[in-house]
Amino acid sequence: MNLILLGAPGAGKGTQAEVISEKLGIPQISTGNILREAVKNGTECGLKAKSFMESGALVPDEVVIGILKDRIAEDDCKNGYILDGFPRTVPQAEALENMGINIDKVVSIDVPDEVIQGRLSGRRVCEKCGASYHIQFNPPKKEGICDKCGGNAVQRKDDAPETVIERLRTYHEQTAPLADFYDKRGKLVRVEGQEEVKDTSKKVLAAINA
Ligand code: ADP
Numbered sequence: 001m002n003l004i005l006l007g008a009p010g011a012g013k014g015t016q017a018e019v020i021s022e023k024l025g026i027p028q029i030s031t032g033n034i035l036r037e038a039v040k041n042g043t044e045c046g047l048k049a050k051s052f053m054e055s056g057a058l059v060p061d062e063v064v065i066g067i068l069k070d071r072i073a074e075d076d077c078k079n080g081y082i083l084d085g086f087p088r089t090v091p092q093a094e095a096l097e098n099m100g101i102n103i104d105k106v107v108s109i110d111v112p113d114e115v116i117q118g119r120l121s122g123r124r125v126c127e128k129c130g131a132s133y134h135i136q137f138n139p140p141k142k143e144g145i146c147d148k149c150g151g152n153a154v155q156r157k158d159d160a161p162e163t164v165i166e167r168l169r170t171y172h173e174q175t176a177p178l179a180d181f182y183d184k185r186g187k188l189v190r191v192e193g194q195e196e197v198k199d200t201s202k203k204v205l206a207a208i209n210a
């Protein structure tokens with residue numbers, strides 16, 4: 001099954017992708033995590049992406065599409081995958097179609113902007129595996145340490161309030177129109193994402209019949 005999770009920054013895409021990945025045994029592909037790793041390693045692609053990410057803008061389509069293409073060609077993707085944070089623009093969605101990729105379902109996790117700042121200011125992300133936590137709503141068992149891999153769970157620089165405002169603006173302008181794009185193709189399911197993580201997971205799993 002090939003799935004897309006849509007939603008604002010902080011809507012819970014990463015959190016729910018982890019749940020689906022565990023349940024269905026298919027990988028979570030987060031372009032944000034791949035880009036952060038590239039920035040950390042100082043690769044050519046990381047150098048191109050860095051300033052966009054720091055300002056809350058999107059990385060140019062051709063860079064992200066290239067990353068995605070390479071990732072889904074890997075062996076662990078042959079039984080399907082969960083796209084978390086891709087596509088984020090109409091040209092990215094069109095690129096997927098032009099690659100001949102069939103998307104089974106697109107789940108839009110809907111959370112109002114007013115809730116997002118609190119979600120992102122308390123977010124902690126594992127430096128090693130990218131798992132997402134919240135100091136209040138979804139804390140790791142041991143403070144600052146990832147439950148899954150023992151890596152350090154740290155705050156992301158772009159979760160600073162002023163960058164979050166810019167990321168939300170970018171989202172409404174460039175990514176939100178994708179809901180309509182996939183609705184027209186009969187793929188969209190909307191899930192209200194304000195309940196607790198486990199209740200939202202139930203709704204997300206029901207939406208994909210898992
Ligand atoms: P996204 O991948 O959409 O940017 P995340 O999955 O990283 O968002 O979630 C953003 C933050 O909100 C994280 O700190 C996460 O633990 C927390 N979170 C996710 N889902 C919920 C929820 N249903 N209720 C409260 N907090 C949540």
Ligand code: AMP
Pocket residue numbers: 009031032033035052053054056057058059060061064084085086087088089092167
């Ligand atoms: P995320 O971890 O999904 O919140 O993404 C962090 C940042 O990486 C975003 O603010 C963008 O700058 C960049 N990014 C991630 N995915 C994409 C994408 N599909 N298209 C463009 N930029 C992206």
